[in-house]
Amino acid sequence: MNLDLLARFYERMFLIxxxxxxxxxYFARGQMRGTTxxxxxxxxxxxxxxxxxxxxxxxxxxxxxxxxxxxxxxxRVFELASELMGKKTGVIHGRGGSxxxxxxxxxxxxxxxxxxxxxxxxxxxxxxxxxxxxxxxxLGDGGMNEGHTLEALNLAGAFQTPNIFVxxxxxxxxxxxxxxxxxxxxxxxxxxxxxxxxRHRALDVLEIHRLFGEIYxxxxxxxxxxxxxxxxxxxxxxSKSDKREYVVPELEAYWRENDPLLRARRALPEETVREIxxxxxxxxxxxxRRAEEAPFPDPAEELKPRP
Amino acid sequence: xxxxxxVQALRDALAVEMARDDRVVVFGEDVGRRGGVFTVTEGLQxxxxxxxxxxxxxxxxxxxGMAAGMALMGLRPVAEIQFVDFLWxxxxxxxxxxxxxxxxxxxxxxxxLVIRSPYGGGVKGGLYHSQSPEAIFAHxxxxxxxxxxxxxxxxxxxxxxxxxxxPVVFLEPKKIYFGIKEEVPEGEYTIPLGQxxxxxxxxxxxxxxxxxxxxxxxxxxxxxxxxGISAEILxxxxxxxxxxxxxxxxxxxTGRIVIVVEAPRxxxxxxxxxxxxxxxxVDYLDGPIVRVTGWDTPFxxxxxxxxxxxxxxxxxxxxxxxxxxx
Ligand SMILES: Cc1ncc(C[n+]2csc(CCOP(=O)(O)OP(=O)(O)O)c2C)c(N)n1
Ligand SMILES: [Mg+2]
Numbered sequence: 001m002n003l004d005l006l007a008r009f010y011e012r013m014f015l016i017x018x019x020x021x022x023x024x025x026y027f028a029r030g031q032m033r034g035t036t037x038x039x040x041x042x043x044x045x046x047x048x049x050x051x052x053x054x055x056x057x058x059x060x061x062x063x064x065x066x067x068x069x070x071x072x073x074x075x076r077v078f079e080l081a082s083e084l085m086g087k088k089t090g091v092i093h094g095r096g097g098s099x100x101x102x103x104x105x106x107x108x109x110x111x112x113x114x115x116x117x118x119x120x121x122x123x124x125x126x127x128x129x130x131x132x133x134x135x136x137x138x139l140g141d142g143g144m145n146e147g148h149t150l151e152a153l154n155l156a157g158a159f160q161t162p163n164i165f166v167x168x169x170x171x172x173x174x175x176x177x178x179x180x181x182x183x184x185x186x187x188x189x190x191x192x193x194x195x196x197x198x199r200h201r202a203l204d205v206l207e208i209h210r211l212f213g214e215i216y217x218x219x220x221x222x223x224x225x226x227x228x229x230x231x232x233x234x235x236x237x238x239s240k241s242d243k244r245e246y247v248v249p250e251l252e253a254y255w256r257e258n259d260p261l262l263r264a265r266r267a268l269p270e271e272t273v274r275e276i277x278x279x280x281x282x283x284x285x286x287x288x289r290r291a292e293e294a295p296f297p298d299p300a301e302e303l304k305p306r307p
Numbered sequence: 308x309x310x311x312x313x314v315q316a317l318r319d320a321l322a323v324e325m326a327r328d329d330r331v332v333v334f335g336e337d338v339g340r341r342g343g344v345f346t347v348t349e350g351l352q353x354x355x356x357x358x359x360x361x362x363x364x365x366x367x368x369x370x371x372g373m374a375a376g377m378a379l380m381g382l383r384p385v386a387e388i389q390f391v392d393f394l395w396x397x398x399x400x401x402x403x404x405x406x407x408x409x410x411x412x413x414x415x416x417x418x419x420l421v422i423r424s425p426y427g428g429g430v431k432g433g434l435y436h437s438q439s440p441e442a443i444f445a446h447x448x449x450x451x452x453x454x455x456x457x458x459x460x461x462x463x464x465x466x467x468x469x470x471x472x473x474p475v476v477f478l479e480p481k482k483i484y485f486g487i488k489e490e491v492p493e494g495e496y497t498i499p500l501g502q503x504x505x506x507x508x509x510x511x512x513x514x515x516x517x518x519x520x521x522x523x524x525x526x527x528x529x530x531x532x533x534x535g536i537s538a539e540i541l542x543x544x545x546x547x548x549x550x551x552x553x554x555x556x557x558x559x560x561t562g563r564i565v566i567v568v569e570a571p572r573x574x575x576x577x578x579x580x581x582x583x584x585x586x587x588x589v590d591y592l593d594g595p596i597v598r599v600t601g602w603d604t605p606f607x608x609x610x611x612x613x614x615x616x617x618x619x620x621x622x623x624x625x626x627x628x629x630x631x632x633x
Contacts, residue, residue: 034436034608035432086608096434096608099434111393111396146365173364173365176340176365302607302610303602305602305603
């Protein structure tokens with residue numbers, strides 16, 4: 001096992017979890033309002049997958065639940081905390097809050113599956129322009145039932161675009177157990193559109209990193225789409241107001257037992273873990289403190305009569 | 308009469324109609340087991356069963372398309388769209404099928420369905436949990452658009468919407484889902500669609516609003532009273548078909564009008580009401596028609612308090628209508 005790599009990944013995973021827990025605390029204290037979607041339990045996917053990205057060549061699209069994707073990609077805690085507080089120093093200057101992030105080659109959207117047809121368009125443009133790089137798109141199991149998601153899969157299959165679809169199947173769409181409202185299987189759907197399909201239980205960040213690395217290289221070379229389903233779990237509410245009355249007890253028990261973050265933690269020397277956690281806690285606390293002090297956007301600049 | 312919040316009144320309306328008419332079915336994302344994000348449908352599945360109250364996939368196009376088909380077959384679907392901001396994947400069904408069915412079938416088919424959906428700002432929801440697209444629906448011939456401003460209205464209007472023979476888009480001001488309580492008539496209680504409510508009679512200026520903003524207008528009225536301005540306050544209730552006669556009667560009396568909506572200004576409901584008054588009542592007008600509205604930008608997260616009309620902007624609008632300020 002590559003302990004250096006694992007330590008690096010653990011640091012990012014712990015950063016994401018600490019960020020999400022800090023956000024939860026802010027909401028609980030009423031210091032943040034509105035809504036937000038945490039990714040506690042799913043950190044290993046964001047970190048394992050996005051560790052491969054070439055920032056100048058690849059394009060990444062996220063979802064409503066993209067704090068982890070953003071942090072795995074950029075590590076910019078201050079900008080994300082600022083955005084959630086609606087500050088001018090936020091990722092998009094306080095215009096969007098938690099669900100709408102845009103940074104370099106990374107875009108998200110609050111509409112479930114809503115980014116996917118655009119993601120195929122980005123990939124097709126890359127292909128037409130002869131540019132290198134792939135398009136990596138996250139989506140959720142609930143989002144698999146939106147028409148535009150299925151249309152995007154068909155487009156990728158028809159035009160053979162360099163897209164990698166990364167389904168984070170955490171089994172729930174808000175309070176609905178997705179399986180109960182889904183006909184057939186995701187696998188048969190995806191294959192039906194002519195895309196290769198890979199499934200993996202997302203327990204081990206190094207394993208996710210290795211698997212995604214293979215797929216990533218393949219798509220860079222073949223310029224053809226691949227669909228990757230991760231079995232995962234969110235160990236937090238859908239959003240801040242969620243009492244989680246819908247959870248399936250067996251799933252809950254399994255994933256509490258097998259939290260990928262704790263698994264990585266257990267594999268590292270205690271000393272390393274302590275150092276990482278102390279460093280990350282300081283980093284997050286400092287970023288939130290600075291974000292609190294940052295200014296709000298100026299209404300006179302943003303709100304102007306038209307025409 | 309029991310005291311109810313807007314959410315309780317909506318729940319009561321659904322329960323009353325479901326008990327009275329077994330053609331009424333309720334469905335949408337998370338409406339069954341969980342009882343909806345805002346708990347409007349809480350307890351209905353236990354009471355009326357999984358066949359009449361159920362969860363759908365995350366699929367607005369499917370929800371609205373199935374509602375259309377069920378309505379064609381004589382059922383009375385009440386489809387929930389979790390937030391109106393998420394309706395657009397299913398907009399094609401609304402504009403191409405639901406709105407046009409009666410017309411395009413030569414009157415042979417109607418689609419008596421209700422699309423219920425929370426709308427509007429005030430909860431710090433940002434871009435996709437705050438929009439006010441009532442004018443977009445009102446622009447589509449074949450749809451009715453209804454927005455309650457109080458718990459009683461919510462109940463009376465929702466029951467009327469369910470009983471209507473044609474499709475109704477029923478938008479619920481989520482900002483006041485829980486914040487306002489009042490006595491709500493028990494059992495079958497209806498308010499006819501197409502009728503505005505005169506909330507307060509007055510002689511100097513007419514203020515028209517609806518939804519959550521009506522309450523902001525009432526707060527602004529406290530300031531106006533102190534300044535000796537007598538406002539006639541109208542609650543539109545039905546956005547389309549709106550109550551033209553009540554509007555004209557009021558303007559004929561006051562000679563001034565301020566229209567307060569939270570949607571972006573351009574081509575808003577405020578624009579249509581302004582045009583209507585300008586065409587029909589220009590001879591009665593003693594001052595400019597004033598619109599107090601949201602801004603023509605996507606809904607901003609941080610600047611929500613500046614985006615939404617507030618007491619200060621409403622009072623300023625009234626002063627402009629009265630010629631007290633430029
Ligand atoms: C088109 C659309 N409909 C509804 C919603 C409200 N909503 C936000 S997230 C969500 C559940 C999404 O489930 P899934 O795709 O599995 O992603 P997860 O939340 O599990 O990450 C719902 C219903 C939305 N954002 N967009
Ligand atoms: Mg899910």
